[in-house]
Amino acid sequence: MLPALSLEPGVVLPGNNFFDELGWDSLNNRRIMRKLSPLHEIYYYKFPSYLDDILAPLRPTSRRQLALPDDKTKLKIFPIGTEYFQKTFFPSTIKDWNRQDFSNIRSIECKATFKEALAKKLRPVKSSPCYGLMDHNYDHTRMRHITMLRLNLSPLHAHKANHNFVGITADCSVCSVPKDTNHFLLTCTSFRLSRLPCSGK
Numbered sequence: 530m531l532p533a534l535s536l537e538p539g540v541v542l543p544g545n546n547f548f549d550e551l552g553w554d555s556l557n558n559r560r561i562m563r564k565l566s567p568l569h570e571i572y573y574y575k576f577p578s579y580l581d582d583i584l585a586p587l588r589p590t591s592r593r594q595l596a597l598p599d600d601k602t603k604l605k606i607f608p609i610g611t612e613y614f615q616k617t618f619f620p621s622t623i624k625d626w627n628r629q630d631f632s633n634i635r636s637i638e639c640k641a642t643f644k645e646a647l648a649k650k651l652r653p654v655k656s657s658p659c660y661g662l663m664d665h666n667y668d669h670t671r672m673r674h675i676t677m678l679r680l681n682l683s684p685l686h687a688h689k690a691n692h693n694f695v696g697i698t699a700d701c702s703v704c705s706v707p708k709d710t711n712h713f714l715l716t717c718t719s720f721r722l723s724r725l726p727c728s729g730k
């Protein structure tokens with residue numbers, strides 16, 4: 530259900546590159562990052578100790594393995610267990626920890642640097658300019674605001690009320706009509722002055 534929810538706003542965009550376009554992490558990558566951080570803490574800081582007790586027998590021991598830079602941080606995997614067990618924290622996270630493409634990252638001991646390197650590896654690179662907007666000085670924040678308005682997922686009252694935000698009513702507090710994209714861009718009296726430079730062009 531969660532992946533479907535995360536896709537819902539994305540699919541209305543043309544093409545299939547909405548994750549790249551919006552600079553969103555996929556849920557799977559977010560899950561990997563969230564799970565590897567505590568494992569990193571257990572691995573390097575042996576904290577909390579009751580979880581380190583579980584990890585201790587899985588730490589590399591053979592001389593051959595410890596001599597190889599890529600392998601010396603690899604953990605032993607749980608060889609047996611039901612399919613359900615393999616999806617639990619330790620077996621599933623160790624599989625990600627051992628990934629070949631993470632070998633440089635998992636050798637980083639500093640927690641902050643590790644997280645940063647992981648995010649850099651997994652986050653999609655923000656795409657180049659699109660919709661013919663801002664060909665020069667591409668500005669991701671402006672693009673993000675426009676995208677939020679296009680998807681009716683902006684902080685405007687009407688959009689928030691649509692998604693049942695607690696304590697939010699759809700109306701504009703100044704004009705007492707629904708504060709949606711049209712109202713915000715074209716008619717709201719609060720932004721009359723900001724609109725003037727555009728109306729002259």
Ligand SMILES: [Zn+2]
Nearest residue numbers: 701704717718
């Ligand atoms: Zn208004």
